[in-house]
Amino acid sequence: MSSHFLLLLLFALFVSTVFAVLLRDDARSQLRFGGMLFGSFVLSAIVLGWLMYPFPL
Amino acid sequence: MRVREATVERTQSAIPALVCLAAWAVPGLGHLWFGRRFKGLVFLVALPLMFCTGLWLEGQLFPFEPSQPLVALAALADVGIGGTYLAAKALGYGGGNVVAVTYEYGNAFLIVAGLLNLLVVIDAWDIALGRK
Numbered sequence: 001m002s003s004h005f006l007l008l009l010l011f012a013l014f015v016s017t018v019f020a021v022l023l024r025d026d027a028r029s030q031l032r033f034g035g036m037l038f039g040s041f042v043l044s045a046i047v048l049g050w051l052m053y054p055f056p057l
Numbered sequence: 058m059r060v061r062e063a064t065v066e067r068t069q070s071a072i073p074a075l076v077c078l079a080a081w082a083v084p085g086l087g088h089l090w091f092g093r094r095f096k097g098l099v100f101l102v103a104l105p106l107m108f109c110t111g112l113w114l115e116g117q118l119f120p121f122e123p124s125q126p127l128v129a130l131a132a133l134a135d136v137g138i139g140g141t142y143l144a145a146k147a148l149g150y151g152g153g154n155v156v157a158v159t160y161e162y163g164n165a166f167l168i169v170a171g172l173l174n175l176l177v178v179i180d181a182w183d184i185a186l187g188r189k
Contacts, residue, residue, distance in 0.1 A: 007114070011162075015169065017099065018104065022180055
């Protein structure tokens with residue numbers, strides 16, 4: 001698997017799952033916090049990607 | 058009397074240390090120890106799986122190189138996953154393939170899995186001390 005976006009999703013999934021389970025105690029808040037974290041990871045990566053778009057490698 | 062108190066104190070402090078050692082060796086074992094089954098099982102599955110994904114993406118288990126501080130820090134982070142790291146090393150995995158397109162992704166997965174397990178160990182330490 002060499003899709004950057006899929007690897008980003010996989011990484012965000014692992015990290016947000018561990019953080020949500022570690023920092024929240026009941027299932028509902030774990031789900032809410034994990035979802036928010038996952039969304040933030042993906043959204044910030046897309047925003048940063050577009051911000052870096054004009055810069056050459 | 059003071060010696061006896063000191064012995065009791067040592068014994069009590071040995072238990073959190075033992076819990077931390079177990080939590081480091083097997084991700085989630087510290088939480089399972091205290092009956093937090095859901096948390097323990099999630100860590101037990103997610104962290105080694107993340108580490109193995111890093112190996113599958115041809116990431117490298119960095120050597121302890123004191124002359125290169127960043128490499129040494131990455132090695133320290135890799136070791137954070139405990140038994141999984143030792144097993145991977147023993148089986149000859151983690152050589153890394155620098156020219157693979159996923160090499161840097163693999164490194165990120167390996168390093169972050171180790172660092173997350175260290176956070177889990179600290180959480181187990183807090184539970185053992187009755188702070189959580």
